[in-house]
Amino acid sequence: xxxxxxxxxxxxxxxxxxxxxxxxxxxxxxxxxxxxxxxxxxxxxxxxxxxxxxxxxxxxxxxxxxxxxxxxxxxxxxxxxxxxxxxxxxxxxxxxxxxxxxxxxxxxxxxxxxxxxxxxxxxxxxxxxxxxxxxxxxxxxxxxxxxxxxxxxxxxxxxxxxxxxxxxxxxxxxxxxxxxxxxxxxxxxxxxxxxxxxxxxxxxxxxxxxxxxxxxxxxxxxxxxxxxxxxxxxxxxxxxxxxxxxxxxxxxxxxxxxxxxxxxxxxxxxxxxxxxxxxxxxxxxxxxxxxxxxxxxxxxxxxxxxxxxxxxxxxxxxxxxxxxxxxxxxxxxxxxxxxxxxxxxxxxxxxxxxxxxxxxxxxxxxxxxxxxxxxxxxxxxxxxxxxxxxxxxxxxxxxxxxxxxxxxx
Amino acid sequence: xxxxxxxxxxxxxxxxxxxxxxxxxxxxxxxxxxxxxxxxxxxxxxxxxxxxxxxxxxxxxxxxxxxxxxxxxxxxxxxxxxxxxxxxxxxxxxxxxxxxxxxxxxxxxxxxxxxxxxxxxxxxxxxxxxxxxxxxxxxxxxxxxxxxxxxxxxxxxxxxxxxxxxxxxxxxxxxxxxxxxxxxxxxxxxxxxxxxxxxxxxxxxxxxxxxxxxxxxxxxxxxxxxxxxxxxxxxxxxxxxxxxxxxxxxxxxxxxxxxxxxxxxxxxxxxxxxxxxxxxxxxxxxxxxxxxxxxxxxxxxxxxxxxxxxxxxxxxxxxxxxxxxxxxxxxxxxxxxxxxxxxxxxxxxxxxxxxxxxxxxxxxxxxxxxxxxxxxxxxxxxxxxxxxxxxxxxxxxxxxxxxxxxxxx
Numbered sequence: 058x059x060x061x062x063x064x065x066x067x068x069x070x071x072x073x074x075x076x077x078x079x080x081x082x083x084x085x086x087x088x089x090x091x092x093x094x095x096x097x098x099x100x101x102x103x104x105x106x107x108x109x110x111x112x113x114x115x116x117x118x119x120x121x122x123x124x125x126x127x128x129x130x131x132x133x134x135x136x137x138x139x140x141x142x143x144x145x146x147x148x149x150x151x152x153x154x155x156x157x158x159x160x161x162x163x164x165x166x167x168x169x170x171x172x173x174x175x176x177x178x179x180x181x182x183x184x185x186x187x188x189x190x191x192x193x194x195x196x197x198x199x200x201x202x203x204x205x206x207x208x209x210x211x212x213x214x215x216x217x218x219x220x221x222x223x224x225x226x227x228x229x230x231x232x233x234x235x236x237x238x239x240x241x242x243x244x245x246x247x248x249x250x251x252x253x254x255x256x257x258x259x260x261x262x263x264x265x266x267x268x269x270x271x272x273x274x275x276x277x278x279x280x281x282x283x284x285x286x287x288x289x290x291x292x293x294x295x296x297x298x299x300x301x302x303x304x305x306x307x308x309x310x311x312x313x314x315x316x317x318x319x320x321x322x323x324x325x326x327x328x329x330x331x332x333x334x335x336x337x338x339x340x341x342x343x344x345x346x347x348x349x350x351x352x353x354x355x356x357x358x359x360x361x362x363x364x365x366x367x368x369x370x371x372x373x374x375x376x377x378x379x380x381x382x383x384x385x386x387x388x389x390x391x392x393x394x395x396x397x398x399x400x401x402x403x404x405x406x407x408x409x410x411x412x413x414x415x416x417x418x419x420x421x422x423x424x425x426x427x428x429x430x431x432x433x434x435x436x437x438x439x440x441x442x443x444x445x446x447x448x449x450x451x452x453x454x455x456x457x458x459x460x461x462x463x464x465x466x
Numbered sequence: 467x468x469x470x471x472x473x474x475x476x477x478x479x480x481x482x483x484x485x486x487x488x489x490x491x492x493x494x495x496x497x498x499x500x501x502x503x504x505x506x507x508x509x510x511x512x513x514x515x516x517x518x519x520x521x522x523x524x525x526x527x528x529x530x531x532x533x534x535x536x537x538x539x540x541x542x543x544x545x546x547x548x549x550x551x552x553x554x555x556x557x558x559x560x561x562x563x564x565x566x567x568x569x570x571x572x573x574x575x576x577x578x579x580x581x582x583x584x585x586x587x588x589x590x591x592x593x594x595x596x597x598x599x600x601x602x603x604x605x606x607x608x609x610x611x612x613x614x615x616x617x618x619x620x621x622x623x624x625x626x627x628x629x630x631x632x633x634x635x636x637x638x639x640x641x642x643x644x645x646x647x648x649x650x651x652x653x654x655x656x657x658x659x660x661x662x663x664x665x666x667x668x669x670x671x672x673x674x675x676x677x678x679x680x681x682x683x684x685x686x687x688x689x690x691x692x693x694x695x696x697x698x699x700x701x702x703x704x705x706x707x708x709x710x711x712x713x714x715x716x717x718x719x720x721x722x723x724x725x726x727x728x729x730x731x732x733x734x735x736x737x738x739x740x741x742x743x744x745x746x747x748x749x750x751x752x753x754x755x756x757x758x759x760x761x762x763x764x765x766x767x768x769x770x771x772x773x774x775x776x777x778x779x780x781x782x783x784x785x786x787x788x789x790x791x792x793x794x795x796x797x798x799x800x801x802x803x804x805x806x807x808x809x810x811x812x813x814x815x816x817x818x819x820x821x822x823x824x825x826x827x828x829x830x831x832x833x834x835x836x837x838x839x840x841x842x843x844x845x846x847x848x849x850x851x852x853x854x855x856x857x858x859x860x861x862x863x864x865x866x867x868x869x870x871x872x873x874x875x
Binding site: 076080083084086087088089181188192197198199200201202326329330341343344345346347348349350351352355357358362365368369373374375378379 | 489492495496497498590598601602605606607608609610611735738750753754755756757758760761764766767769770771773774778781782784
């Protein structure tokens with residue numbers, strides 16, 4: 058029997074406990090031995106659960122129990138999760154986490170410690186909830202160099218954008234609906250401002266590039282600024298507006314990593330990933346484009362990813378030596394100003410076609426029903442972020458920028 | 467150093483040799499040791515390749531070389547692939563294959579032999595080319611019961627159907643174009659008649675249900691009968707016509723497994739999988755719907771899946787005990803007559819609404835531009851295959867069935 062401990066009995070942790078209880082037999086078959094949830098750390102009591110007797114409020118009860126081989130961290134947040142995980146690895150226990158903040162901020166350190174102690178640190182559930190993504194990238198695409206990752210990594214913002222596109226709801230109404238349905242939290246900042254998506258693209262980028270990409274290095278723009286006018290122009294031109302986490306190898310050896318709303322062409326599979334679903338598109342040198350799609354959040358989807366990590370550890374006598382990345386230097390992420398895309402612009406003011414052509418070069422003009430006569434919208438050619446800003450400056454003070462969204466190439 | 471041998475230097479085999487040559491360093495890092503292609507079995511000579519000196523025409527040169535730990539079977543066909551793979555496993559060598567016919571017909575036997583000899587028999591490349599699907603199903607969804615699989619598993623037929631839908635090409639013209647572009651073979655039967663898709667759904671169903679599903683047990687219908695009229699009705703009603711391999715657990719403990727054209731609603735992600743791409747949608751009890759999408763064929767995508775299997779074997783001292791299924795009994799696949807779906811029908815003749823209502827019960831009438839007055843098209847409610855045939859009989863001899871396509875629920 059393999060003893061497992063849980064740290065945190067919230068949404069994910071309780072889902073893990075439930076799956077370990079309900080699927081005892083099939084998991085034992087897959088893991089080679091029965092898995093038993095021996096201890097659960099939580100400050101609250103849960104007298105109604107079938108494992109009410111196994112709760113503890115002391116982390117030492119897990120750390121000091123040498124019979125516990127695998128610990129699940131599902132507390133969320135950086136502290137004390139980081140200290141607890143470090144202590145578990147230090148005690149020679151493998152750790153499985155669903156905590157994207159922890160992996161995005163401390164992944165390189167914890168992976169190094171796991172290697173030193175010859176145990177595993179797994180985090181399939183930290184990106185894409187129940188969608189298999191970390192393990193397929195690491196194991197199934199082992200013969201590939203991953204050149205680009207484009208992901209719809211946050212279900213809440215994807216739900217809001219889908220409502221804006223399909224039902225023409227304003228951002229604020231769509232957010233209120235998401236909150237009402239339990240998809241968005243009362244304080245929705247981490248979702249709406251792209252912070253959650255940023256952590257996830259950092260994890261995928263670190264794995265793809267072999268060097269840790271930290272959230273603070275990544276330009277992150279959320280969806281608060283998206284208007285129904287932007288969505289309308291996009292639809293008529295054959296694009297869906299999505300919040301995209303992007304990581305891409307650049308010719309100079311550095312990498313582009315950013316989170317921002319993007320116009321995604323209808324020909325791209327990601328444009329069809331709607332509602333609370335997530336999708337991750339990988340561009341790999343041998344395999345070409347591969348996409349993974351599914352529910353990026355939720356109790357049982359996320360818990361099932363955690364349990365898959367537990368099963369993997371349980372059935373291997375060896376630790377994974379290859380699921381790892383190095384700490385990064387200043388050269389991993391290129392500065393935003395160097396990134397190159399086409400842009401969508403919506404301007405108001407006395408601006409002539411000549412002036413736009415002078416600024417941006419060749420552009421594709423856009424229209425929408427009800428466009429005011431003093432509104433101009435267009436898509437530029439491919440420019441650097443720096444060039445785009447210079448073009449904006451050239452427009453002068455009479456011209457107001459109402460909308461600016463990157464295009465996914 | 468881990469020595470690998472290849473059997474077959476065709477499209478896939480040469481791709482594997484190429485990746486092992488070109489990616490020596492990164493593969494060594496991932497596998498923990500260098501991988502070296504020591505022998506290649508082929509009846510032809512390839513004097514231009516950088517490994518021209520390693521070709522052999524005698525399988526014994528591989529079988530009797532105890533330094534070769536892993537053998538790749540990329541010959542295709544059942545014989546002598548089956549005999550060679552059996553001999554390799556018997557010699558204690560792990561085998562990786564891209565041969566879907568071999569796995570679909572002999573999987574249970576070869577997996578049992580591999581287990582007995584304590585070696586691996588891996589086949590990621592046999593379904594979905596470069597798309598990770600076997601390993602994610604087996605490892606990442608370990609905490610799930612897979613209840614249903616719906617797959618677009620054949621790129622050739624998907625290309626033909628896409629041309630029919632998007633460019634209104636007739637089947638024969640679309641097939642000719644596919645042949646011209648190298649997507650279809652001169653003899654296209656295995657693709658067009660669903661035989662290739664059948665082998666792949668058999669492999670996925672065997673893995674999901676834990677019991678071998680044999681191609682001969684699976685009702686298989688290809689796309690030769692699909693007309694532009696069928697496609698036109700489907701589009702207007704919000705469906706795409708796709709060749710779907712389907713496997714589904716039934717309430718009676720048996721399973722529905724079939725290959726047939728299907729109307730796929732636009733709300734289903736599979737309806738958006740176009741051209742030569744493949745997509746596999748899994749319905750899992752904890753994770754919900756998950757889809758994998760990518761190129762289902764091609765030299766390097768398929769070869770990269772083979773190489774991922776090689777890397778997995780190379781870096782594990784243990785063999786996989788859980789990637790396996792039992793041989794099947796007569797109870798695994800339910801008879802076609804019990805399967806239940808809605809159907810699309812297109813009829814010609816003197817048939818009144820009353821007569822249709824009498825036969826099929828509640829139906830949804832369909833229209834298309836240019837519909838002749840003696841043509842009637844409709845979608846039925848959910849019926850068993852048996853009931854559908856009884857309804858057809860009730861129509862009498864004056865009514866001709868021009869089209870009949872299942873709906874994907």
